[in-house]
Amino acid sequence: MSEIKYLPGKEPHPRETRRIFRNIDRVGYNPSIACFIKDGGYETLKKAIAMEPADIIGEVKKSGLRGRGGAGFPTGVKWTFIPKGNTKPVYLVCNCDESEPGTFKDRFIVHQDPHQLIEGMIIACYAVQAHFAVIYMREEFPEAAHIMKKALQEAEEHNFLGKNILGSGFDLKIVLHRGAGAYICGEETGLINSIEGMRPYPRIKPPFFPAAIGLYGCPTIVNNVESLCQVRQVLMRGGEAYAAEGAQRSPGTRIIGVSGDVKRPGYYEIISGSLTYGELLYDICGGPKRGRTFKAIIPGGASAKVMRCDEKLTGRNPDGTVREMSIFDVPMDLDSIAQHGSMSGSGGVIVMDDSRSMPKVLNNLNRFFAWESCGQCSPCREGNPWMLKLSTRIINGQASPEDVDLLKSVADNICGRTVCAFGEACSWPTQAFTTKFREEFLALTKPINAQKAHNPETAEARKFLTRED
Amino acid sequence: MSDTPNAIEALTAHKPSPGEKFFPKFEVTPELVAEAAALVDQYPEGKEQSAVLPIIHMIQEKFGYICPESLPWIAEMCKSTPIHVAGIVTFYPGIHTMCPGKYHFRVCRTIACSLSGGEELIPYICSKIGVDPATITDEEPMAVSADGMWSIEPVECLANCGFGPNLMLNEKLYSQVTRKKIDEIIAEYKNK
Numbered sequence: 001m002s003e004i005k006y007l008p009g010k011e012p013h014p015r016e017t018r019r020i021f022r023n024i025d026r027v028g029y030n031p032s033i034a035c036f037i038k039d040g041g042y043e044t045l046k047k048a049i050a051m052e053p054a055d056i057i058g059e060v061k062k063s064g065l066r067g068r069g070g071a072g073f074p075t076g077v078k079w080t081f082i083p084k085g086n087t088k089p090v091y092l093v094c095n096c097d098e099s100e101p102g103t104f105k106d107r108f109i110v111h112q113d114p115h116q117l118i119e120g121m122i123i124a125c126y127a128v129q130a131h132f133a134v135i136y137m138r139e140e141f142p143e144a145a146h147i148m149k150k151a152l153q154e155a156e157e158h159n160f161l162g163k164n165i166l167g168s169g170f171d172l173k174i175v176l177h178r179g180a181g182a183y184i185c186g187e188e189t190g191l192i193n194s195i196e197g198m199r200p201y202p203r204i205k206p207p208f209f210p211a212a213i214g215l216y217g218c219p220t221i222v223n224n225v226e227s228l229c230q231v232r233q234v235l236m237r238g239g240e241a242y243a244a245e246g247a248q249r250s251p252g253t254r255i256i257g258v259s260g261d262v263k264r265p266g267y268y269e270i271i272s273g274s275l276t277y278g279e280l281l282y283d284i285c286g287g288p289k290r291g292r293t294f295k296a297i298i299p300g301g302a303s304a305k306v307m308r309c310d311e312k313l314t315g316r317n318p319d320g321t322v323r324e325m326s327i328f329d330v331p332m333d334l335d336s337i338a339q340h341g342s343m344s345g346s347g348g349v350i351v352m353d354d355s356r357s358m359p360k361v362l363n364n365l366n367r368f369f370a371w372e373s374c375g376q377c378s379p380c381r382e383g384n385p386w387m388l389k390l391s392t393r394i395i396n397g398q399a400s401p402e403d404v405d406l407l408k409s410v411a412d413n414i415c416g417r418t419v420c421a422f423g424e425a426c427s428w429p430t431q432a433f434t435t436k437f438r439e440e441f442l443a444l445t446k447p448i449n450a451q452k453a454h455n456p457e458t459a460e461a462r463k464f465l466t467r468e469d
Numbered sequence: 470m471s472d473t474p475n476a477i478e479a480l481t482a483h484k485p486s487p488g489e490k491f492f493p494k495f496e497v498t499p500e501l502v503a504e505a506a507a508l509v510d511q512y513p514e515g516k517e518q519s520a521v522l523p524i525i526h527m528i529q530e531k532f533g534y535i536c537p538e539s540l541p542w543i544a545e546m547c548k549s550t551p552i553h554v555a556g557i558v559t560f561y562p563g564i565h566t567m568c569p570g571k572y573h574f575r576v577c578r579t580i581a582c583s584l585s586g587g588e589e590l591i592p593y594i595c596s597k598i599g600v601d602p603a604t605i606t607d608e609e610p611m612a613v614s615a616d617g618m619w620s621i622e623p624v625e626c627l628a629n630c631g632f633g634p635n636l637m638l639n640e641k642l643y644s645q646v647t648r649k650k651i652d653e654i655i656a657e658y659k660n661k
Contacts, residue, residue, distance in 0.1 A: 140575075177522065
């Protein structure tokens with residue numbers, strides 16, 4: 001790997017392990033197929049297409065690879081959910097609707113190394129015997145859409161796509177489908193509805209997951225961009241070798257995107273679990289900005305619950321004793337942070353230092369969720385604007401202390417009462433912020449505000465009841 | 470068709486914009502039909518409706534926005550109904566029912582960009598291109614300058630969070646944007 005040179009200022013940190021991001025910011029690398037083949041591209045496909053599809057699934061299961069889109073479901077297990085004796089066509093959809101705030105990993109894959117994704121997709125399609133696949137790309141990547149279209153065409157010219165791929169008798173067509181700026185399309189069933197040409201309202205699941213009833217009512221596998229690239233790595237290295245590296249329950253590498261108040265924000269590919277949050281933020285990202293200290297961390301994209309940096313967590317030692325630790329001692333794998341009430345999600349770490357007002361940050365998140373709610377379920381459609389109104393009222397200093405509890409109760413009543421996981425995604429930030437930074441919210445409130453009207457109509461109705469303070 | 474306006478007509482009514490002079494008027498040509506048919510052909514047989522979003526994108530790229538006259542044509546191409554197409558058009562924030570300017574700013578205002586000062590750029594750009602920030606509302610988040618050259622729209626997450634503040638000018642992404650950079654961008658495109 002020593003011969004790879006990266007652009008000045010973009011060199012990987014020594015503690016990184018670049019696999020998926022091997023060619024990102026590489027000197028002399030471009031998204032063309034010639035460049036990819038010269039670098040050993042499509043060799044894994046040649047190996048995979050000579051195998052039995054069931055063996056590929058077996059290999060991916062053995063590797064313990066877990067999806068990188070946020071939920072962390074084992075990829076190989078997902079593939080086996082296609083009903084036995086299925087006679088309908090099988091489809092594969094690549095979820096490239098990267099829209100979780102704080103996550104920015106797929107952008108670089110599709111802009112700079114599209115063939116890596118295409119190769120992973122072909123292998124995955126062969127494993128599940130899909131002959132039609134869709135790359136659902138978000139609308140905010142117009143340049144990537146041009147690059148990907150060209151890459152698909154090149155792959156077809158080289159017979160990696162199309163009829164009778166590499167003489168194996170396997171046919172595959174990949175279509176690029178662009179979204180149009182809706183966060184909800186990142187939800188797999190919403191995405192499927194969007195491809196079908198409907199409004200992207202998520203579908204109810206369980207009982208039927210897309211692997212049983214998905215696109216056009218047929219079994220459909222929906223995988224994230226990074227997961228499909230990891231499939232290629234699994235086949236390249238072998239399932240057992242892949243499983244041996246990194247955290248036991250979430251092996252392989254992970255791409256972490258760090259944003260917010262650190263000296264060196266950016267993307268870092270690390271072996272899962274090889275670092276703690278402290279090592280990531282202090283050693284790799286250079287620590288807080290001058291004269292500041294870390295205050296809060298959102299560890300896995302905007303919908304993950306926020307963690308206080310001075311929060312005391314309890315960890316269990318290997319011998320069963322309990323020790324005290326902080327967020328900085330938690331290893332960066334998929335599960336560790338979940339034991340402390342948050343989630344590692346899609347690997348977007350948002351950091352806030354002591355200059356930030358937490359109610360303001362929450363208000364920004366609430367505006368995002370209020371704007372992006374698809375409107376299918378009433379608790380989410382109505383609840384999100386309510387939460388936005390309440391948090392706006394708090395930051396404007398017009399709220400009473402009870403409003404903080406009211407805000408949390410609105411969130412509590414959205415959570416678990418919606419068709420899709422958006423209900424949880426939008427209520428977790430509010431629940432965590434109002435619980436963990438309650439004093440900051442209360443500091444902006446005044447008891448007299450409970451008596452005051454919030455809009456001109458109620459002000460008129462109440463004018464004889466309350467007196468200005 | 471009656472003359473009484475109803476909710477659907479109001480929803481899809483034409484919103485005049487000075488940006489329209491920079492885009493051709495919607496017109497069905499044999500080339501356009503062929504292009505739409507090619508998009509429909511991508512999808513499995515009998516699933517023409519899948520092409521509704523690709524066709525909408527094509528129209529928006531060519532004509533700037535989705536005008537009410539194009540809805541029945543889109544519906545015809547993908548074997549759907551005009552009201553269904555209207556439902557799609559009004560759902561997605563990335564599809565415009567009002568014509569943007571020749572150069573369209575999309576400024577990210579979500580958490581990571583906001584932490585690095587993205588939200589403060591919106592009023593600055595508004596003052597530079599001569600639009601009133603108050604005209605940016607949830608109902609119509611886009612504001613177009615009087616000469617039709619520029620427009621601005623705050624958007625949610627552009628997925629480049631580590632390098633904020635981010636904005637897009639038409640198809641191009643600019644990251645780590647400062648006020649100085651905005652001045653440079655505007656100066657660069659002013660005479661193009």
